[in-house]
Amino acid sequence: MLKRKRGKWLNLFVLLMSVILVASACGKSASNNQEASPQPTQSAGNGEETAQPKLQVVTSFYPLYYLASEIGGEHVEVVNLIAAGVEPHDWTPKSKDLSTASSAGLLLYHGAGLELWIDQFLKGLSKDSKVVTKEMSAGISLISGEHSHDHDHGHDSDEHDHDAEEGHSHSHDTDPHTWVSPKSAIILAENVKYSLIETDPVNEDYYNERFEKVKNELVQLDQKYTDVLENAPQKNLVVSHQAFGYLARDYGLTQTAIMGLSPDAEPRAQDILKIAKYVKENGVKYIFFEELVSDRLAKTLAGEAGVDTMVLNPLEGLTKEQEKNGDTYLSLMESNLQNLTKALQ
Numbered sequence: 001m002l003k004r005k006r007g008k009w010l011n012l013f014v015l016l017m018s019v020i021l022v023a024s025a026c027g028k029s030a031s032n033n034q035e036a037s038p039q040p041t042q043s044a045g046n047g048e049e050t051a052q053p054k055l056q057v058v059t060s061f062y063p064l065y066y067l068a069s070e071i072g073g074e075h076v077e078v079v080n081l082i083a084a085g086v087e088p089h090d091w092t093p094k095s096k097d098l099s100t101a102s103s104a105g106l107l108l109y110h111g112a113g114l115e116l117w118i119d120q121f122l123k124g125l126s127k128d129s130k131v132v133t134k135e136m137s138a139g140i141s142l143i144s145g146e147h148s149h150d151h152d153h154g155h156d157s158d159e160h161d162h163d164a165e166e167g168h169s170h171s172h173d174t175d176p177h178t179w180v181s182p183k184s185a186i187i188l189a190e191n192v193k194y195s196l197i198e199t200d201p202v203n204e205d206y207y208n209e210r211f212e213k214v215k216n217e218l219v220q221l222d223q224k225y226t227d228v229l230e231n232a233p234q235k236n237l238v239v240s241h242q243a244f245g246y247l248a249r250d251y252g253l254t255q256t257a258i259m260g261l262s263p264d265a266e267p268r269a270q271d272i273l274k275i276a277k278y279v280k281e282n283g284v285k286y287i288f289f290e291e292l293v294s295d296r297l298a299k300t301l302a303g304e305a306g307v308d309t310m311v312l313n314p315l316e317g318l319t320k321e322q323e324k325n326g327d328t329y330l331s332l333m334e335s336n337l338q339n340l341t342k343a344l345q
Contacts, residue, residue, distance in 0.1 A: 068192055
């Protein structure tokens with residue numbers, strides 16, 4: 001009887017120990033699985049995933065905004081100071097713009113006299129601002145304003161300094177409209193790339209890869225312009241605003257402008273008559289105007305000369321409609337080439 005009871009208790013003890021061992025093993029296994037599972041990186045105290053902060057970039061006008069956005073991609077947040085529909089020559093910065101630039105990591109401006117406000121703007125940045133400022137026209141062979149209408153085949157815009165140094169203002173007689181030539185746009189893009197890398201070296205490989213894509217697109221655009229314009233029977237370009245000197249220089253055209261480097265300048269009556277005579281004598285079929293300023297003078301000249309008008313976009317900025325439609329520097333330059341192809345036949 002005693003042996004039977006001892007055997008019963010022994011069996012219960014063995015069963016109990018088995019349950020305990022199994023439970024312990026399961027608990028250990030569950031603990032190991034939890035430790036092996038990848039956990040999101042958390043910032044201190046808030047339980048949120050840590051993301052690499054984007055480089056805050058501020059640009060002075062649309063072409064630089066486009067290039068910085070395309071090359072910077074997901075690692076940048078770009079703010080353009082000038083809103084859509086505003087002519088850059090008419091724009092002046094406000095206190096909120098100084099605040100925006102002061103809090104950024106990188107400020108890109110064109111230089112070459114485009115931003116007449118830039119020197120005072122830089123002086124007005126917050127004293128504790130750490131923003132890096134870069135002039136993007138560095139390395140481009142600039143055109144003197146009084147000669148920007150001349151027919152000049154020679155250019156050395158392919159040779160340039162890779163260092164986009166901190167800027168300085170140029171004479172008001174300098175033609176600042178470099179970006180209307182794809183050749184110059186390639187240099188601008190390269191300067192944007194170097195500026196991004198200098199400010200955010202961790203993402204150098206990413207910026208280089210994105211730049212190569214942009215450069216390839218601009219090289220193809222340059223080749224299209226070369227193929228069309230070098231073979232165009234008409235070489236005379238009559239425009240409302242003296243903004244196409246680099247386009248004329250780099251692709252063998254002659255620019256004749258109703259107004260000077262600023263689209264707000266008013267020509268004299270005798271100037272209109274003189275250009276109308278030039279249009280008739282040289283077989284010019286179209287007077288080009290732009291969308292951010294009035295087309296009144298272009299239509300007046302076209303009426304005097306008996307020709308039509310057509311848009312040639314200097315790409316200083318987008319209209320609100322273009323922004324809404326998703327137009328870009330590339331798409332508008334393609335549209336320009338289509339209009340040039342028709343007008344220069």
